[in-house]
Amino acid sequence: MVFGEIVEPTTRALILEDEDLENLPDYAGPVFQWEGKPEPPDNIETLVFIESQKVIHIVNTLLKGIEPVALIKDEGVFIYKFNDRYLVLFTGQLNKLVLGEIVEILAPWLKKAKTIHAITTELINNLKPAEKYRDVVTVTKCLTNSSELPYGSRLETPNLIQGLGATVLTYCLCQKHQAYLWIVYTDHLPLDSMNSAELIKLLKFLGLDIKVSFKESPVVSNLYM
Amino acid sequence: MSLINFETPIDLTGFTIIVPSITVGNVPQLTVDLLITTLKLKKAGILWHSALVSSVGSDPFNSKITTPSTAAELYYNSNIKVAVIQFRSTFNVQRLGSFITDLSNSFTALKIDRVILLASLFDYELSNVQDKESIFYSSSTEINEELIENLRAKPLQQDEDGEVCTRGTGFAAKFYNILRTKVNCMLVVKYVSEGDNTLDAKKLLSQLFDIVNIKSGDYTVLIPESWTQLNDTPVLGIF
Numbered sequence: 001m002v003f004g005e006i007v008e009p010t011t012r013a014l015i016l017e018d019e020d021l022e023n024l025p026d027y028a029g030p031v032f033q034w035e036g037k038p039e040p041p042d043n044i045e046t047l048v049f050i051e052s053q054k055v056i057h058i059v060n061t062l063l064k065g066i067e068p069v070a071l072i073k074d075e076g077v078f079i080y081k082f083n084d085r086y087l088v089l090f091t092g093q094l095n096k097l098v099l100g101e102i103v104e105i106l107a108p109w110l111k112k113a114k115t116i117h118a119i120t121t122e123l124i125n126n127l128k129p130a131e132k133y134r135d136v137v138t139v140t141k142c143l144t145n146s147s148e149l150p151y152g153s154r155l156e157t158p159n160l161i162q163g164l165g166a167t168v169l170t171y172c173l174c175q176k177h178q179a180y181l182w183i184v185y186t187d188h189l190p191l192d193s194m195n196s197a198e199l200i201k202l203l204k205f206l207g208l209d210i211k212v213s214f215k216e217s218p219v220v221s222n223l224y225m
Numbered sequence: 226m227s228l229i230n231f232e233t234p235i236d237l238t239g240f241t242i243i244v245p246s247i248t249v250g251n252v253p254q255l256t257v258d259l260l261i262t263t264l265k266l267k268k269a270g271i272l273w274h275s276a277l278v279s280s281v282g283s284d285p286f287n288s289k290i291t292t293p294s295t296a297a298e299l300y301y302n303s304n305i306k307v308a309v310i311q312f313r314s315t316f317n318v319q320r321l322g323s324f325i326t327d328l329s330n331s332f333t334a335l336k337i338d339r340v341i342l343l344a345s346l347f348d349y350e351l352s353n354v355q356d357k358e359s360i361f362y363s364s365s366t367e368i369n370e371e372l373i374e375n376l377r378a379k380p381l382q383q384d385e386d387g388e389v390c391t392r393g394t395g396f397a398a399k400f401y402n403i404l405r406t407k408v409n410c411m412l413v414v415k416y417v418s419e420g421d422n423t424l425d426a427k428k429l430l431s432q433l434f435d436i437v438n439i440k441s442g443d444y445t446v447l448i449p450e451s452w453t454q455l456n457d458t459p460v461l462g463i464f
Binding site: 015016018098143147154155156158159174 | 226230248249271273274275276277279280281282283284285288291293295313314315316317318319320321322325392393395396399450451
């Protein structure tokens, strides 16, 4: 704490202020400017939503030279076809956008998809129970309405996830549509062979074949690779 | 998509529904957590609205349930005709007006008998510290004198039109002012300090039982599983 700093109570950040509530704006529906083909193809085998800088950074290496089939530039939504999969990259700023509206505009794509995945990252320090993950560098957790879990382990309470992936999963739960939200917990450091290992394994599992492989390093550090 | 997406169709005619507002120390949400666990309420459905900031996690009440929990869910118990909405996230303020209108219309369409809105305020705003043990209320209908005495309940400040003008109750006061002309509704406010607010929630639960006319002696207050991780234990090694 810096001298003179005012420390607000923790719930203050979430409480709606009266000034904001005094003149609630009349609701005007969103206007999204699509480019490309906004209509989804009839049969989408797998639709993968990708958010968070780290995942986008890796996935962009796969998408070199591939143009998006559809995009909403202002909201940072880019849809790519990659082999038999469709990838939705989200680069928008969360605090400026109403994610529920973005998911609603993408609803036709969700309805046509047989399997829906979303990938996001979170800081490993935020993962609870803290004592269980104290020495873990990276781990994959999942939230899904499927009774089967083909990879990783389920996220424990009281961890909560927000963002586009969370909104996609909520929408699918409401629609009784099967979906998986994959959360890769990792540190805040730039990507290296240790903290990106889980992420690359997950992408490979989802059929996004990245041409790297990892083997156990004799040195228990990510300083030398 | 509709606002409330039911898992299976449920008739909520004549139900009392409890709605927490996101306010100081999350006391209303903690109270609703206790209410769901203690009365063994079942999940009825999920709320979807662009005003809700989505938030997903594992089931906070039973770790064996694999279906994720979401930002806003409806729970109910048909025997005692009580339903609650639990919020686990905040709102997009730009869309809140339409959410309040839609939720109000849903309550009317579902033929809900009574709505109870819960909120908490900072107790340092009280001019008399002894009022901390009281609850403050506003009701669209007359409240039983005996109940007011038992709860040591005091009326909230209202303007000449009968609208609640207490500030800091999140969306509760605004929602109450819209609802009071449509359905039987009550706004209940508790003054608390921020910190470990589990005791405030237990107190508010007991007061809520009296308001909803549930015999608290019939139930043992049960703590939700997720509360075991509510407050991190301090790292003792550094002291």
